[in-house]
Amino acid sequence: MNACVRAVVREGLDEGFEVVGVRRAYAGLLDGDFQPLNARSVGGILRHGGTILQSARCDEFKTPEGVRRGLEHLQAEGIEALVVIGGDGSLRGAQDLHKLDYPVIGVPGTIDNDLVGTDEAIGVDTALNTALGAIDRLKDTASALGRAFVVEVMGRNCGYLALMAGIAGGAEVVLVPEVPIDGERVLDELGRTHRRGKPHFIAVVAEGATPNGRELAELIESSTERGNFEARLTILGHVQRGGSPTARDRLLASRLGSAAVKRIKEGIFGEMAGLVAGKIEYTAIADVISQRRQIDKEFYELSWVLAM
Ligand code: F6P
Numbered sequence: 001m002n003a004c005v006r007a008v009v010r011e012g013l014d015e016g017f018e019v020v021g022v023r024r025a026y027a028g029l030l031d032g033d034f035q036p037l038n039a040r041s042v043g044g045i046l047r048h049g050g051t052i053l054q055s056a057r058c059d060e061f062k063t064p065e066g067v068r069r070g071l072e073h074l075q076a077e078g079i080e081a082l083v084v085i086g087g088d089g090s091l092r093g094a095q096d097l098h099k100l101d102y103p104v105i106g107v108p109g110t111i112d113n114d115l116v117g118t119d120e121a122i123g124v125d126t127a128l129n130t131a132l133g134a135i136d137r138l139k140d141t142a143s144a145l146g147r148a149f150v151v152e153v154m155g156r157n158c159g160y161l162a163l164m165a166g167i168a169g170g171a172e173v174v175l176v177p178e179v180p181i182d183g184e185r186v187l188d189e190l191g192r193t194h195r196r197g198k199p200h201f202i203a204v205v206a207e208g209a210t211p212n213g214r215e216l217a218e219l220i221e222s223s224t225e226r227g228n229f230e231a232r233l234t235i236l237g238h239v240q241r242g243g244s245p246t247a248r249d250r251l252l253a254s255r256l257g258s259a260a261v262k263r264i265k266e267g268i269f270g271e272m273a274g275l276v277a278g279k280i281e282y283t284a285i286a287d288v289i290s291q292r293r294q295i296d297k298e299f300y301e302l303s304w305v306l307a308m
Pocket of ligand 1: 110112155207241
């Protein structure tokens with residue numbers, strides 16, 4: 001997020017705009033919490049996780065009155081266009097402003113990677129590498145002690161993070177919300193893993209999967225005779241949402257922030273800037289929020305094949 005804020009500010013200044021930050025996202029907008037930004041205000045923030053502007057979940061902005069009040073604050077402050085960085089909820093708010101004829105441009109920022117219109121959202125690569133680092137470490141203990149580890153990763157209703165972390169981490173099974181699976185199939189795989197002579201069993205489970213991490217760990221514990229692996233559960237949770245961003249994330253955020261400002265300069269609004277096959281593309285926010293990105297079934301199949 002910081003890399004994107006920095007890019008919006010510096011590209012904006014380069015285009016001759018004045019740039020103002022809205023603190024605490026829509027909650028701050030409703031309080032009129034604005035902060036003028038210059039090139040120095042965003043100095044040294046590239047390597048920091050989170051956002052210097054802070055963020056918030058805001059139920060009030062989901063109401064027509066909330067959106068209208070936000071619009072009034074933008075107009076009173078003389079702000080002529082808004083860049084919204086965020087996931088599905090943030091883009092819905094952006095679309096509500098756009099429907100009132102306010103000029104907005106969206107930038108995808110969510111570790112869930114559940115948005116269409118971009119191959120990857122800001123934060124995904126950093127979260128993925130954090131999950132991968134944890135899986136690598138857990139595998140050391142799993143192999144040393146002959147254990148089954150269930151690693152639950154975030155992603156809301158989307159299995160992208162789990163699937164990619166599972167493949168990259170060499171998991172024995174990956175559970176995603178998009179493909180409900182019978183616990184029995186996982187137990188069969190557990191038994192097979194043991195018979196193959198593997199010293200560990202790693203299950204990467206998306207938080208929205210059925211069964212979820214806790215249920216799967218309990219299932220494995222209750223059937224140790226199948227695999228002879230003792231089970232442990234690790235829920236990674238919010239550690240995936242922080243930390244110094246990867247180079248890939250910083251580059252993506254820098255490019256998308258710059259692309260958002262260029263679209264404002266062109267006078268085209270109501271779109272989200274994304275990166276598709278290495279190129280900047282703009283997609284109507286209305287189209288982004290009316291669809292849900294699907295996981296790639298080929299990757300899912302690959303996760304089973306490579307687990308042998
Ligand atoms: O949408 C991003 C996300 O991190 C999800 O992966 C997760 O389910 C959720 O947000 C956590 O939300 P909160 O921080 O409000 O608990």
